[in-house]
Amino acid sequence: MSSDEDEARLLAALSLAFRSVPDDGFPGESFEAKLARLGEAMVGQRWQITVARDLKLSIGAWLARPWHCWKLRTLVRLLLVENLDPRREVEAINLLTRCAAMVEFGVDVNASWYRRLRIAVAEGRTTSPELRSLLRRATVWWGTAPRKLGANGSALGMAKRLWKMGRPGSGELLIAEHHWLTRFLLLVLLALSGFALAVVTVGLAHHLITRGSAAGLAPIVMALYTYGLLFWAAWWFGPHSWSAVLRLRALLELDGPGVSAASA
Numbered sequence: 001m002s003s004d005e006d007e008a009r010l011l012a013a014l015s016l017a018f019r020s021v022p023d024d025g026f027p028g029e030s031f032e033a034k035l036a037r038l039g040e041a042m043v044g045q046r047w048q049i050t051v052a053r054d055l056k057l058s059i060g061a062w063l064a065r066p067w068h069c070w071k072l073r074t075l076v077r078l079l080l081v082e083n084l085d086p087r088r089e090v091e092a093i094n095l096l097t098r099c100a101a102m103v104e105f106g107v108d109v110n111a112s113w114y115r116r117l118r119i120a121v122a123e124g125r126t127t128s129p130e131l132r133s134l135l136r137r138a139t140v141w142w143g144t145a146p147r148k149l150g151a152n153g154s155a156l157g158m159a160k161r162l163w164k165m166g167r168p169g170s171g172e173l174l175i176a177e178h179h180w181l182t183r184f185l186l187l188v189l190l191a192l193s194g195f196a197l198a199v200v201t202v203g204l205a206h207h208l209i210t211r212g213s214a215a216g217l218a219p220i221v222m223a224l225y226t227y228g229l230l231f232w233a234a235w236w237f238g239p240h241s242w243s244a245v246l247r248l249r250a251l252l253e254l255d256g257p258g259v260s261a262a263s264a
Helices: 003-020 031-042 047-054 059-064 066-081 086-105 111-122 128-135 155-164 180-211 218-237 239-252
Strands: 140-142 173-177 261-263
Touching (some): 047 066, 047 111, 059 066, 066 086, 086 111, 111 128, 111 239, 128 239, 173 239, 180 218, 218 239
Parallel strands (some): 173 261
16 A cells, blocks of 8 residues: 555544544643543544445446445545534444444445454464355344335245344344254255255266167156255255354354344
8 A cells, every 4th residue: 555545544544533623622631631632532433434435346246236335436426525413423423333344255234343353364373265155154144224114015025034033132233053953854855855866867878878868868867966055055955054153263263242143
């Protein structure tokens, strides 16, 4: 990063800090105390603005999440240029944080969780691609903002209730532990579909060897696709996602109090 960019970032941080510090201060307050309050303001919640400003938005990010990328850039310009009233500024920073978290890690989380994710990467415990992959597993749920559920009995209202079912509060992250019965059923499905997939594969090979043609392969190909899909689903929701629970708990240090965890 060039010195001009560093200077621009510092001036922006100072500008935001000056806005957040009261003009009157305290009677008889020394210059050192005022400087300390200014420093506290610079390292406060405004860190999200610096992080969002420095995010490199690739073409893939724009294609995957165009609204979040556009909103992130819009909010950064708004917060750096305009002098917003405190309430509107807090709302803008909260939305900026969640847009940045969606762009960087693919989860809609609050500032506390976003900081935790970034610290795990900054300290070298993981990489951004690995963390994004882990957070896409079926055992990871993130809370969405409350919305109107629609009229009782309507298809839209029912769909939204199903979407919200079991999810944590808005901005929170949930690392879910599957119930032992869920694990058992997924393992049974994995074993049965794997066995059926192996049988169908052998049958396909035998058909090609003995007949040497593709005639009559439609039922075999359909069975191969069906059992393959079942095997993949059982593996994705089962062992593939279970491994993410242990890995994320270690990476994000989730054994302490106040951690969102549940059994499903």
